[in-house]
Amino acid sequence: MRDLAGIQKDFLNSILTGDNKPAQPQPASGPSEAGEFSAAIYRDLVATNHLNALKDVYPVCLRLLGESYFSFLAWNYLKGRPTDDPDLNRYGHDFPGFLEHEAGVREELGGLGYLPEVSRYEWSLYTASRTDPDIIPLEAMLSKLTSLGDEDTVIFRINPSLSLLKFNYPVVRIWEENRLPEVGEIVLEKVMENVVVWKNEGDVLYETVDDDTFNLLKLVREGVRLSELNNIFADRGQELERIVTQSISSGWIADVNAAGS
């Protein structure tokens, strides 16, 4: 007789091995008499559950790959990179890495070099949608900034929903065109694109930004103080002011405080 650990190991193996072809055999008298039938039921439930979770997060990847191939990859992802996280809402966080790996080994994905970047973009949109950032209004933040005075201690707090993404393809355009029923024409030349994804006042937003803005937001996220930012932008004070003002008014910067407070 198997112990509980052995039973659970066998059960998981029976689910995660074999093809995910939803088997619908007719059992003679209930599933208990047909082990493979039971495994097929659970395999189908598990596969469908995780496939639907990925579809919710990656709708444009789904369109780019097609239902059938997306399902095939989703099943391989589940088998190849099973998670130990009990929260299904976080499932698929490393799907972009999986797609990047698959793109390197599967010939049929050769024409979809931008797919891993599109998936990273979709994960950022998804995580932003699940965040409810607390952002203080522009006027209040400017007033707080003035009252803090000493720039050596001033530290900005980045919007927790914000993602900073660097792309080699025009990912935003690809995503915008492919989420609509009619796919427009996309020029797929390689470009360098900096994209910010964030949530503000209940809306998930995205914007392409220049290198200076992108780099400043990275520094803010790392907790760099205002005095250091001033040093980095030493001969371009007006540029720093422009970016900080834009970052505050856009909701990329959520708050400002004295360091250590």
Place this chain on the structure above:
Amino acid sequence: MFVTDGSSHAGNLRAGIGLRDPHLRRVIEDKPDIDWLEIIADNIIDADEPTLSRLEKLRRDYPVSLHSVGTSIGSVDPLNFDYLKSLKRLIERLDPFSVSEHLCWSGAHGVHLHDLFPLPMNEETVRHVAGRVERIQDFFGRKILIENVSAYTEFEESVMSEPEFITRIAGRSGSGILLDVNNIFINSYNFGLDAVEYVDCIPGELVGEMHLGGGEQRDGFILDAHNCRIWDEVWHLYGHAVARFGTVPTLIEWDNDIPELEVLLDEANKANKIIESKCGI
């Protein structure tokens, strides 16, 4: 009636509904006439302060139960205390009248598959699960309810009936039972058991909540789909359970293809009428 703890109890609550995204705004604004709401803990496990504050406000208008799906009580892996800490935070914020989890496992050996798998029903499992339920209750500082799950397989290592299995775990751990009447019906159909006998084997004093939901007929078995109205056979079994256990908070479960709020309220009214007729309220 089973009381979950000293400070927060179910009183005479009758039928409640699950608080799901499509109905959230209407429930907050219209405050429909319903005894209580169920909140799935896993849907708000990472909730920010604004979301929790909204739910706390709603909590002033409705008693809530907190139901989770991710504890994997029957797993051989160690308990996930990061997850349990998140649940405890929600319990402290929402003060639910009941906290419940499934008598199942969802993963083991470092893999979590987000489904509710049945357990082999034997002494080893009773000892293992009861010990884990005790640890969870100690950590939460309150009792929990454990729910019977639907199943599509049996294990040759099982040596006891399902009602005996759940009753022994509840008795040994000091937990209560969340009796899912639909799951009793489904398992009885899938494995050729007597559903009424199952209900009759459960000690009434352990039952702290009941669940009702819709199933889906598949080839040779019924799937616990939660995507339709409750079957007539399940209403009938529920009537028998109410006659035996009295007024117990009863949830109308509907998690897929979620209909208009009125449909859920209509199902809740049906449950209330059964309670009224069986309990003479």
